[in-house]
Amino acid sequence: MPFPNIDPIAFAVGPLAVRWYALAYLFGTLLGAAYGYRLLANTRLWHKGEPPFKAPDIWDFAFWTMLAIVLGGRIGYVLFYNLPFYLANPIQIFNTLDGGMSFHGGMLGLMLAAIVFTRSKGGNWLSSLDLIASVATIGLLLGRIANFINSELYGAPTSLPWGVIFPTDPLGVPRHPSQIYEGALEGILLFLVIRVATHVFYALRRPGLVAGIFGIGYALSRIAVEFVRLPDIQIGYLYGGWLTMGQVLSLPILVAGIGLVVYATTRKQSGLR
Template structure:
């Protein structure tokens, strides 16, 4: 216990007025969506990033898409959590599915929900699907960072037992010093991935190659999540699969493969 640092206990409720409460977890989603909206509009408005033909997406398109994205994130994230992580508990008490303020969201479910929303929106508007993904991918990274910080504040999704100097004892765990894996994920999925994609969009001008940024986002998130899972305690109701794999790893492998496949397609297409 000599090397354990105190867990900085923070009230999960930011503001409470009577029965009305604003939680850090909900605020992370709100700020993440608003930032993503703003950043995506900055990307499509920067003519230098797109070349002589300009962006095929307008700021007005993104104004209209933000509602579609919000629905995709929340509905997909919640359904994904129910199906992937705890179907039994929700079958026993179905109404708890709607209690999203208590947490219980799946990134992979939110990713699928948002992808479906993007596909439908592009079909309706006649917008190139790959270009929209290229714009949305970098825009969600700050939201991913904030979401993991909210997990840390809630004292949930903690890491595996550890003897590193920065190990922490989480109040809702079992008293063992553990990796603050939420912070690892915030750094990898949020900060590092944002910087990588920023280089691609602003330095290498990869938005001119539809699908390139989206491919790197999918691979980057998948790899970041797989790495983080080595330090994160798996959900107690699921545990480990064969070979020490976790549900987060299994769900991330298809993202890496899909991103790699898309990258190969983009590179071959642009050689023609």
Template sequence: MTDSLKLLALMPFPDIDPVAFSLGPLAVHWYGLAYVAGIVCGWLYARQIVKQDSLWPGNRSPITLAHLDDFLVWVAIGIVLGGRLGYVLFYDFAAVSQNPVRAIEIWNGGMSFHGGFIGAVTAIILFARRNGIPVLSMLDIIAAVVPFGLLFGRIANFINGELWGRIAEVPWAVVFPTGGPFARHPSQLYEAALEGLLLLVALGALVFLAKALKRPGFVSGAFVFGYALSRIFVEFFREPDAQLGYLAFGWLTMGMLLSLPMVGLGLWLMLRTRVSTTSP
């Protein structure tokens, strides 16, 4: 492709201020709004699922609307704490070990999905046991709504011009303000489409059409498996974190490494429900 054609192929980066709006000295960022939108949309969607007893084992939901309302605080804390701790441990440990204060300097780093996942699962298990809810059923309903957060979060990454992709010559390549003069894959949008929209539709079909909630653990397994495959695929287009680079073979990234065990975990959860429902 000639240089002139490359220039014509580029998509201009949208001129969107990372700050959505300000209230006096308080600046509200799109990334923060994405977290709020993901949690609220997930909560509203989960309420609709809980109301339909016919979707659950024994035609009765083990989770009430009051449970979902109470769980909002638990999951918000789990996601934020887990996401931040995960980023520090998986992506920024060397710098934090030299300067521990950096762990709370959120402007010097971001959030890790894998850390947020662990934090959310921990919150789910603790909340379910405290309230006498089957853990797998609680995991299932949260898994069904998580793609809302992934969808909005990745769009916010794109707006912020962060976590961009590798250098590319595709017609939809974007020159990000922080990515140098090179056109790059808008990998944030790839993730929004796969981990967010596609996974939301697929899990919705399992819940409402296949009645998969009657097999506790299956929806959770499908989410974990689907997310892991999507993340591994997109990692081939996403620029690895500068402080880590490629871990091995010239292509293996931390995102891939953390997602690989999730493939096995997701398959195990789905197969486990099949065995439990067919055994005498």
């Protein structure tokens, strides 16, 4: 299947070029905030009818979100994926044009921002993690689409009919469109699962449950896709040539997700309505 040759630059104004990847971050945050507003405003979804903070505060939190994702994502990439290079070239840490961003680092930054922001509002920090888990899938979907447009993070060679020949591939062979796999699993499927959990089973009434579902769903999706996605070239495969850094970093998320689900479902709740 030929690659739909989409320019990674969405538009340019003079010397300023705006990339689809940057727009994915921007619209992921805005759409996530809009959906989060609706969740926060629907107080019957939450334990005791009390969301982690008031719905209008989501727009303040959106600013925190942008900073947390960018800073956490960049720091995570530096630490997890290419630390020796950045220790030798510290000025390159600030060169985000190389595309080095880590989801796992961005997620940790976002969690920290959510906890600090919610505590400043006097809310339940576990419920704030449920909130970002409910909306994060939107950003994940847009981010993976941007990865596909950038012709990056593609998969191993394949003979399947939907294999894509990426223009950045020096071999020019059909490869798994692993970005699309991840977008479908981490974005669309996980969004639907969480939507059913929040609006059919009222999972937000048990603080930590939705965050746990997200952790399990994301980790399993990422681990599965990593079997056909090529690892970062500077790291390669780990532990005998079959495990990737993405899988290693997803295992703690899986364990934490299971722990949150167990905690939320076994902890005695009061005042549920």
